Structures are given as structure tokens and as C-alpha cells.
Amino acid sequence: MSIENDTSTRKVLLTLMKTKGSLSVNEMAKELGITEMAIRRHLNTLERDGLIEAKLIRQAMGRPMHLYSLTLLADDLFPKNYHQLTLELLGELETEENFNPVGQLFEGRKQKLLQKYSGRMEGKSLAGRVAELAEIQNNNGYMAKWETAEEGHYVFTEYNCPIAQVAKQYNEACHCELSLFQNLLGAEVERTECLTKGGNKCTYHIKA
Missing domain, CATH: 3.30.1380 (Muramoyl-pentapeptide Carboxypeptidase; domain 2)
Structure with missing residues (x-):
């Protein structure tokens, strides 16, 4: 995947979390039609840049799940006037x-x-x-x-x-x-x- 595609995918992920709220890796993978591994790679970059944060959610059944959402820093990327x-x-x-x-x-x-x-x-x-x-x-x-x-x-x-x-x-x-x-x-x-x-x-x- 090229650098341009990487950047584009991260923008799509940010917009997705802006419009949908907190999302799991699986939900993002389904929305974008790419693998969970690819999603995690982009999330690692966004988290490193301080644009998203993860919250561990414990479920009644199954393993705990991380939900990702935007930080205040990411919110500043969207239009302000x-x-x-x-x-x-x-x-x-x-x-x-x-x-x-x-x-x-x-x-x-x-x-x-x-x-x-x-x-x-x-x-x-x-x-x-x-x-x-x-x-x-x-x-x-x-x-x-x-x-x-x-x-x-x-x-x-x-x-x-x-x-x-x-x-x-x-x-x-x-x-x-x-x-x-x-x-x-x-x-x-x-x-x-x-x-x-x-x-x-x-x-x-x-x-x-």
C-alpha cells in the first residue's frame, strides 16, 4: 500500500469514528472492507500521533474488546470557523x-x-x-x-x-x-x- 493510500485510509478511519462514535477493530474492518491486521496498523499510527484513544470494554461473554474513539486533538482536524x-x-x-x-x-x-x-x-x-x-x-x-x-x-x-x-x-x-x-x-x-x-x-x- 502506498503512502498516499495509507494517509487516505487513516483519514477515512478518523471520519468513521467522527460519524459513528466509538468502534471496534472488527467494525472498522467491515466498514472499510480490509483486514483487521491492516486496520490495527493504521490505528497504531493514529494512537501514536495522539489522534485516537482505546478503551477496554469487558463483555458478558468472550474476551474483552477495545473500542477506539477520537481525542480532542483529532477533533481539531475537522472544520472550525x-x-x-x-x-x-x-x-x-x-x-x-x-x-x-x-x-x-x-x-x-x-x-x-x-x-x-x-x-x-x-x-x-x-x-x-x-x-x-x-x-x-x-x-x-x-x-x-x-x-x-x-x-x-x-x-x-x-x-x-x-x-x-x-x-x-x-x-x-x-x-x-x-x-x-x-x-x-x-x-x-x-x-x-x-x-x-x-x-x-x-x-x-x-x-x-
Whole structure:
């Protein structure tokens, strides 16, 4: 296997753990269609570089099993846009005079995003709007996907949050994102899992 293929496989493994959470060697081998020996070789390199960590899980039957997951160092490899967010927040500080700083900063940002993207939703069905939202969020580094749960019901998932560190400190960020989705989609949106609250992803259930 060439160096380029080695690097590519490690990137795929990192993305797999980002989207699926903790995985065993066997699960990774099945996902990638390569041998467990090859998987272990890549994991050794990733662990040496501090990008993954292993946890020994004892099972009711059989031998203990190692589950591998990303470290905080690996999380920094995925898209972040702190620079863009900082500029947006500073812009709000310059234009607002009387405000509750954090709440109004994020509310102002939400309104600007709503104005920016509302036109892209016009004339589309709910499924079309959800698909459009996924494209918007992917362009902003959120690693988003969506699927139909049942007729008129959709599940929208984000595997990365570029502003996670800010959102952990300021809940207003999450509240405003939820409100933005509701306004853009014109639908009921419920967040059932959140990265900033210990989840592996942000999950939203959407219905007309």
C-alpha cells in the first residue's frame, strides 16, 4: 500500500469514528472492507500521533474488546470557523447600543443568516428545504446529512460543530441555531442529541 493510500485510509478511519462514535477493530474492518491486521496498523499510527484513544470494554461473554474513539486533538482536524464567528460577533458589538451582550449577539447573527439563506428555501417542498439546509450546513463545515424517517418526517444530523467550544459556554448559540432551522424550514424542529451536551452528533427531528 502506498503512502498516499495509507494517509487516505487513516483519514477515512478518523471520519468513521467522527460519524459513528466509538468502534471496534472488527467494525472498522467491515466498514472499510480490509483486514483487521491492516486496520490495527493504521490505528497504531493514529494512537501514536495522539489522534485516537482505546478503551477496554469487558463483555458478558468472550474476551474483552477495545473500542477506539477520537481525542480532542483529532477533533481539531475537522472544520472550525472561529475566525468567521468572531468577526460576526464583533460586527454586532459595533451596531448594537443597548443589549444583553451574549443573547443579542447570537440573535443578531441568526437574523443575518436567516436573511442570507431564506431566498434559497422559496418554492421548495419541506424535503427540498431540508436538503437545501444540509447543503448550507455542509458548506459551513457541519458534516450534515438528512434522511426521511416517515412521510412528512425527517431526521437531520450534524457530525461536526465548528463553533462547539463557543456553544459549550454559551447555550444561546444552540438556541439560535434551533430557531434558525425552524424559521428556514417553516416546520417543527426538535433537537434530540447535542454535541455540546456530550452527544456524538447533533440530531434534529423535523415535521411539517
